[in-house]
Amino acid sequence: MRAQPRSGIVRMERKWGIAFALPAIIGFVVFVFGPMVASLVFSLTDWSIGSDFRFVGLDNYRQMTTGDPLFSKSLYVTLYYTIGSVPLCMLAAFLVAMLLNQKVKALPIFRTIYYLPVLVPSIANSMLWLWLFNPDFGLFNSALRSVGLPGSQWIYSETAAIPSLILMSSWGVGNAAVIFLAGLQGVPRHLYEAVEVDGGGALRKFWHVTLPSMTPTIFFNVIMGMIGTLQVFDQAYVMTNGGPNNATLFYIFYLYRKAFAETEMAYASAMAWVLFLLIMALTALVFRSSRFWVYYEGGNKP
Amino acid sequence: MRMSTAKLLHRSAIYLILVAGSIAMIFPFAWLVRSSFMSTAQIFTFPPEWIPRPFEWQNYRDALTVVPFRRYFLNTMLLEVCVVSGVVLTSAMAGYSFARLRWPGRGVMFGLLLSTLMLPYAVTLIPTFMLWKSVGAINTYWPLIVPAWFGGGAFNIFLLRQFFSTIPKDLDEAAYMDGASPPTVLWKLILPLSKPAIIVILIFTFIGTWNDFLGPLIYLSDNDKYTLALGLASFRGMYNAQWGYLMAASSAIVAPIILLFFVAQRYFIGGITLTGIKG
Numbered sequence: 306m307r308a309q310p311r312s313g314i315v316r317m318e319r320k321w322g323i324a325f326a327l328p329a330i331i332g333f334v335v336f337v338f339g340p341m342v343a344s345l346v347f348s349l350t351d352w353s354i355g356s357d358f359r360f361v362g363l364d365n366y367r368q369m370t371t372g373d374p375l376f377s378k379s380l381y382v383t384l385y386y387t388i389g390s391v392p393l394c395m396l397a398a399f400l401v402a403m404l405l406n407q408k409v410k411a412l413p414i415f416r417t418i419y420y421l422p423v424l425v426p427s428i429a430n431s432m433l434w435l436w437l438f439n440p441d442f443g444l445f446n447s448a449l450r451s452v453g454l455p456g457s458q459w460i461y462s463e464t465a466a467i468p469s470l471i472l473m474s475s476w477g478v479g480n481a482a483v484i485f486l487a488g489l490q491g492v493p494r495h496l497y498e499a500v501e502v503d504g505g506g507a508l509r510k511f512w513h514v515t516l517p518s519m520t521p522t523i524f525f526n527v528i529m530g531m532i533g534t535l536q537v538f539d540q541a542y543v544m545t546n547g548g549p550n551n552a553t554l555f556y557i558f559y560l561y562r563k564a565f566a567e568t569e570m571a572y573a574s575a576m577a578w579v580l581f582l583l584i585m586a587l588t589a590l591v592f593r594s595s596r597f598w599v600y601y602e603g604g605n606k607p
Numbered sequence: 608m609r610m611s612t613a614k615l616l617h618r619s620a621i622y623l624i625l626v627a628g629s630i631a632m633i634f635p636f637a638w639l640v641r642s643s644f645m646s647t648a649q650i651f652t653f654p655p656e657w658i659p660r661p662f663e664w665q666n667y668r669d670a671l672t673v674v675p676f677r678r679y680f681l682n683t684m685l686l687e688v689c690v691v692s693g694v695v696l697t698s699a700m701a702g703y704s705f706a707r708l709r710w711p712g713r714g715v716m717f718g719l720l721l722s723t724l725m726l727p728y729a730v731t732l733i734p735t736f737m738l739w740k741s742v743g744a745i746n747t748y749w750p751l752i753v754p755a756w757f758g759g760g761a762f763n764i765f766l767l768r769q770f771f772s773t774i775p776k777d778l779d780e781a782a783y784m785d786g787a788s789p790p791t792v793l794w795k796l797i798l799p800l801s802k803p804a805i806i807v808i809l810i811f812t813f814i815g816t817w818n819d820f821l822g823p824l825i826y827l828s829d830n831d832k833y834t835l836a837l838g839l840a841s842f843r844g845m846y847n848a849q850w851g852y853l854m855a856a857s858s859a860i861v862a863p864i865i866l867l868f869f870v871a872q873r874y875f876i877g878g879i880t881l882t883g884i885k886g
Binding site (some may be wrong): 314326340404421436535542557574 | 635650697703719814
């Protein structure tokens, strides 16, 4: 084999660099960027499958805010779920991670137990919770009745449906907990020792070391949790079909119905863009606020 | 070592909460398994019993044969092989290119890819569906497989790029001096050094495909093309109150994933941590 001159290496890197990135670039154009632009264009038309279409400007968007009570319902339901589920799961996950970080024995066993529910495929998960929530013979009502308490209609009641699904989501705290735990284990020991030298107790350590050091991880988990809960679909499809009386008409479920049951592709595209803007706005909000509460070691820059 | 009473109390409180939480985590599993072995008569009793009498193994046999779950399983595995290999191969190529090969426009392209991380799938869903419809690929596996062969998702590329970046660049330079080309470097040098990251992507892609519901729901219409997730959902429609059957079928879909977890546990924890902390 002969050695290659430097200019040969530059040329070779360029050639192979582009070749190796090409599938990803094509994929980006064909499956992400192209469809993104297309859905934006669709959203400005009155198109539905099997018919011609014409541009209607912002009519679809106007329709959402003024002429479609189900749209506002689905937005409300989804935000309700997000606002209930994300903080609850974050708090529970953080508590579990804090406890697991106290040099507990059998840590791998506990960690596995808390993580296992995360692995259950969402369809099987929906099926299982459907059965747990069963008003007549489900686990929850059986347990309540055994101790003489009245049961609930759970997902079959208009008021209890979303709280029930929030409860169900808390079964999946393991994912965030494992991430929190890794973050906690990465908090530099010397910071704790510094507080000890100053005579600070456990509370001070938590407030001045643990919490500030964990803010980037909390930030990450909050954003990921939010993006996930805003796009819930499977539960609505399998468990409630959006009911009762649209109490669980999640945003994506409504969008799916509009697109694939009512073939209102244009309207559904507009809904998708509203969701996108909503996610960006919420992320920006968390991001902007992050400078007040997210602490990065070695300078406060993200 | 002796502990003071306060400390003992403190430790006990920690374990008490952890154990209580663990019980809460395990209960739904217990309910799932116990129901999957019960006869319909025993399931509908109050107060609920925990030990199936008799053990209805029959539930599994019936549930898995009244609908063609064997077929669904084979379909899912076919999909898995095609998707996982595509994702691993093309995301490794892209990750390698973005991490270690210099070419014009690399930074911009990577930035563009990253910017799609937060894009809800709903935005691309409808035009992508129309695209597949226009080429007559509805009710085939192509819409579920082909995207995997074109980069395998921004997240995987990002993850591999980060991982590849930690390997000293001198290694490539030395290989080039010996006359190696980038494909050789990727195959012989980078991939062997990155096994943990590759396995993480492999596992999470496998699980993602196993669990995917919306994709198969939209693209597959023939019953004999269904995946396990889709088959389970349709099963629910047919056997609405047959909880023994439904729980047996659900268990059968959960079990392989749990098994995979126990086989590859250290990669799981490593993977979640990697994605969580570096993300």
